[in-house]
Amino acid sequence: MTEKEKVLNRAEFIPTSLDIKSPVPADYEIAQNATLKPIQQVARELGILDSELELYGNYKAKVRLDVLERLADVPDGKYIDVTAITPTPLGEGKTTTTVGLSQALGAHLGKTVVTAIRQPSQGPTFGIKGGAAGGGYAQVIPMEDMNLHMTGDIHAITAANNLLAAAIDARMFHESSQSDKALFNRLCPADKKGNRQFAKSMLGRLERLGITERDPNKLTDEEISKFARLDIDPETVTWRRVIDTNDRMLRGITVGQGPAEKGFKLETNFTIAVASELMAILALATDLKDLRERIARIVIGQSRSGEPVTADDLGIAGAMTVLMMETIKPTLLQTLEGTPVMVHAGPFANIAHGNSSIVADKIALKLADYVITESGFAADLGMEKFFDIKCRYSGNIPNAVVLVATVRALKMHGGGPKVVAGTPLAPEYVEENLELVEKGSENLLAHINIARKFGVPVVVAINRFPTDTDDEIELVRKISKAHPGVVDAVAADHFSQGGAGAVALAEAVVKACEEPSHFKFLYPNEMSLKDKIETIAKEVYGADGVDYSPEAEERLKRYTELGYGNLPICMAKTHLSISHDPTLKNVPKGFRIPIKSVSASVGAGFVYPLLGTMSTMPGLPTRPVYYDIDIDFETGRVVGLG
Secondary structure: OOHHHHHHOOOOOOOOOOOOOOOOOOHHHHHHOOOOOOHHHHHHHHOOOHHHEEEOOOOOEEEOOHHHHHOOOOOOOEEEEEEEOOOOOOOOOHHHHHHHHHHHHHHHOOOOEEEEEOOOOHHHHHHOOOOOOEEOOEEEEOHHHHHOOOOOHHHHHHHHHHHHHHHHHHHHHHHOOOOHHHHHHHHOOOOOOOOOOOOHHHHHHHHHHOOOOOOHHHOOHHHHHHHHOOOEOHHHOOOOEEEOOOOHHHOOEEEOOOHHHOOOOEEEOEEEHHHOHHHHHHHHOOOHHHHHHHHHOOEEEEEOOOOEEEOOOOOOHHHHHHHHOOOOOOEEEEEOOOOEEEEOOOOOOOOOOOEOOHHHHHHHHHHOOEEEEEEOOOHHHHHHHHHHHHHHHHOOOOOEEEEEEOHHHHHHHOOOOOOOOOOOOOHHHHOOOHHHHHHHHHHHHHHHHHHHOOOOOEEEEEEOOOOOOHHHHHHHHHHHHOOOOEEEEEEEOHHHHHHHHHHHHHHHHHHHHHOOOOOOOOOOOOOOHHHHHHHHHHHOOOOOEEEEOHHHHHHHHHHHHOOOOOOOEOOEOOOOOOOOOOOOOOOOOOOEEEEEEEEEEOOOOEEEEEEOOOOOOOOOOOOOHHHHOEEEOOOOEEEOOO
């Protein structure tokens, strides 16, 4: 027994048996007919004490951060990131592979494993794909909880975000009609005895202004003016309201049209909650104190004199933290085979950094021998941000990368016919076509190259479909294994077989984790913002160079002057191509990256350039997934989800 095992004193792990059926039933049917272990049992098998759990019913619980203090001296387990090739309409099955790999490690190889993944957004859940809990016999359960309200984290983020938006507009409104003295008197009202005091939330602003006096009655007129008047320039306000619904009509709105607002109208828009800075902050915060400090640093815009205005200047960081205080705790669920899952945070990867939380990973690494996490979209997006942003802030060093590909997706990259929703797949996708597979494997090799730039061993997971032939699978294996740095390339059938179908993949991952990891960041913090952007554009995307708009040039200069130059870069770009242009498939060559604008998420801790046109509010398609979702009143179960 290792020292780690002695400290954790885990209960014996009892895997949950699968009732495999062929053909594979609908995801929700499998999930709803699954056997669920009480979540306290899942926790005890992992080494979590009852006192470190906050139960939300029988099958989900939040994990208190106290566990990190108790296990501070316990060595970390192995850390594996699951990524993929460039997405196609045919799907790659990254989450399904993540879950299947975990089930194989835990239920079949006897390893202690934790799956650490993001909470799905209800926007895509109801609008695009119907769920993000895995699929087939490799799923997170209860699926309804995973895909819907869970423990309310996204609702709390929405409330905190919109409170700040309301505070910004209210402050500009009140400042427009009040003198400095009137503002000050309302901000620091006198009690019946004439005594005033600054609220705790005001002290940060006083410090930044260099005001040492803590008695409001003793401030000079100049100090009163500096303190009370933020003088926000409405044209610079970047903070937007959020909602976790795909609603294209909220991409542009006007607020302040009520008669009481006296013509104080502003043009603005909504963002989907999972693309918000608060969601990114939750994912990158290391504890509650860090969460509070990051929220305080949020820059909402500038004053008319060009100074940044923060959430702390508005005196609202404390209240926002209170609204989000429960969100810092990850939620514990389980897979179909009873292995533990930590679900936490859910930032989009084409806009934010697209990874689950640092907190969940840190807890998981103390508890488990293997932690399987995933990053959003492909290696050029989520994985690059996983390394350069998440690992930079967490200090956790990855041991291996699992790169997911499918034969069908490779065929599309190789020039296969367009896929039209609702129509049968073209023969190229259901019949053997080695030529398309070989040509499309260029995309796979490009993503392997990206992973290898960070010095981490790679395992290629070929997510097998029934229509794939042995020769097609073998061709992908041969091409992958010829690349230096690829430990193995393995076909896996976890969708139809559960963990048993991913045992060979799990063995390859264990082997990869034993190899030396020469992990390195793509760029140092000290590199200029422009050099960081150009390094990513050339080294990751394969661009010939970068072109900046005048606005982007000006903002980069300004952010450097404000002291944001040492922040990492979070490229906001399409997920449909390695390049900035969604129409450029496979491995584009001879292109330059246009940077239209640059923004700073100072609270989250990154600068994000906008490559081309990026919408932060998805729209509903003609036939959203919600058509399929309903309730069976005889059983009380949800149908059609997933």
